[in-house]
Amino acid sequence: MQRNINRFLWLLLPVLVATGCDAPEARFRMNMAYLHKNEKKAEAFTAEQKADVANILAALFGTPDQPHLPQGAGLEDVISIDRLKMAAGPVGVDEQGIATGLYRQHCSHCHGVSGDGNGPTAAYLNPYPRDYRMGIFKFKSTGKGTPPTHEDLLRILYEGVPGTAMPSFRLLPDIEREAIVDYVKYLAIRGQVERRLMEDIAIELGPGERLDQSGEYLVGEIVASAVAKWSAAEEEVTEVPARPDDWNESAAIARGRELFHGAVANCVKCHGETQLGDGQRTDYDEWSKDYEDFSKPMTDQEKQKLVDELVELGGLPPRNIFPRNLREGIYRGGRRPEELYRRITNGIDGTPMPAATMKPDDAPEQQQGLTAADVWCIVDYIRSLPYEPGGERATYGQEFKRERM
Structure with missing residues (x-):
């Protein structure tokens, strides 16, 4: 682990990705709503600080077309890099006839390329598609504050979510569902790391100070802390006791x-x-409250101002749950x-x-x-x-x- 961390000096440089000219390059959108929320805690982020967040994320996780996993944080035990690459990129078939671009084919039109729950169809759906970047999932076998297990996510893909626009993907081959699950976990962990970087700029750094770009901090602390909860999910499953034998x-x-x-x-x-x-x-879910707690007392004018801010920053108008x-x-x-x-x-x-x-x-x-x-x-x-x-x-x-x- 230390050897991988010590070699992490390349994080100081932006990651450049060569792309073809047939289609626009797919890009991860920065979480501007969360960035702006953290700017309110301190001062506006400088251009250099914003660039640091973007470059670090690209160095750690790659791009939608060419994802990769940082070594040394145990992420390879949570996500299969081979399945991740199978789900990534544009829709197509590789030289062996294996489907690729599965996430973009089946998921991104609702959940977005960035996993922000704001794909092209999202605004027309109720409930909104899930924003993975908080690392929070509703329907799982683990308790609050703990990520879902791999099997939990597979079950959602297999059965869908009744009463919502989330369909069943049971007709897909098992390996394709596995690949999509790994890609969802990848987007969630990437989103959690992005949020932590923004929090550290707002809370830990002074005006204009730059993020520590050492491997010890980025991989050994930031990524590892996000991965640890996902690694422990299987151990946090809530056991369901049997009903008593004399049940009436x-x-x-x-x-x-x-x-x-x-x-x-x-x-x-x-x-x-x-x-x-x-x-x-009259209450809201945590995704709607992430930018501002809209359940707090406020005038209609104050609420509309915040909603307009959120939409301008790339969010969706909050809805009551x-x-x-x-x-x-x-x-x-x-x-x-x-x-x-x-x-x-x-x-x-x-x-x-x-x-x-x-x-x-x-x-x-x-x-x-x-x-x-x-x-x-x-x-x-x-x-x-x-x-x-x-x-x-x-x-x-x-x-x-x-x-x-």
Whole structure:
């Protein structure tokens, strides 16, 4: 590792990439909204400081057409360079007949070449496509603040996200889905490094001071700190306990209804007394709050000024995030019982959906929190809602009843 770091002097020079003349060169867009947010903390970044960020990122991660991985931070254990190159670049086929440019073919029109969630179709979609650069993902087996596992991202590609524009890619060969997952991780880690560099300029450096361009700092500290969480994701998977052997579904649904409306779980605060998602409807997700917390009290004029700033900097106008209508039976993170269990115990990263306060099964009843059995009761209750009178599937179920002769 040290040998690789000590050889990192080439970071002092901008990376030049030769391109053809048939098509414009694909470029990563700088995160101007986050840059401007950090400028507000200190002083405006100098042209040299902005150039340092761009040149360091190019040296560390390459370009959309020619990506590479910095050595010495353990990134090769998280991302396969061969699969990364398969997903990168323009759409085509290599000399062996293997598809290339998979990300640009299947993903960039929504998520953008930079992974900023602002591709050509993004503004027309609700919800907006995911911006990978924060390193935050909603639907995963790990808790808040921990990246998804490789399998989590593969599952999203295989199943899609119901109720959104994110389709299933199950018809792609396994190796192509694997390549896209590696490219998404690459964009996320690159984005996290970009954010950290901007933070360090704003917080650690004085006016006009330049970033440390040594390998010890850039690879050994900045990149390694981002990679460490991704490397540990497999160890942070939330285990899902089995239901008790004497489980009674009818009793569980009744108990789940009680917990749903009770003070401990307090699901009604957001999902509403009717479970239609008509509780709070004024909050925003973390992507919308990244530039400014639009949920804070402000006048319409103040809010519009901030929205105009964000759009001018390359962002999308913020939208309120609405809680799920649980009577529809559409669960974006998966409908399997264990997936719903994790949505409750882990919360949903990047959203107002919190992680449940848990307690041991043998804890005193007066102790605050939910037991694993309590969570299973809520899961069963949620899964029953579409079939209750007034639910989306209640009428459907009755249509097939016939009178006995």
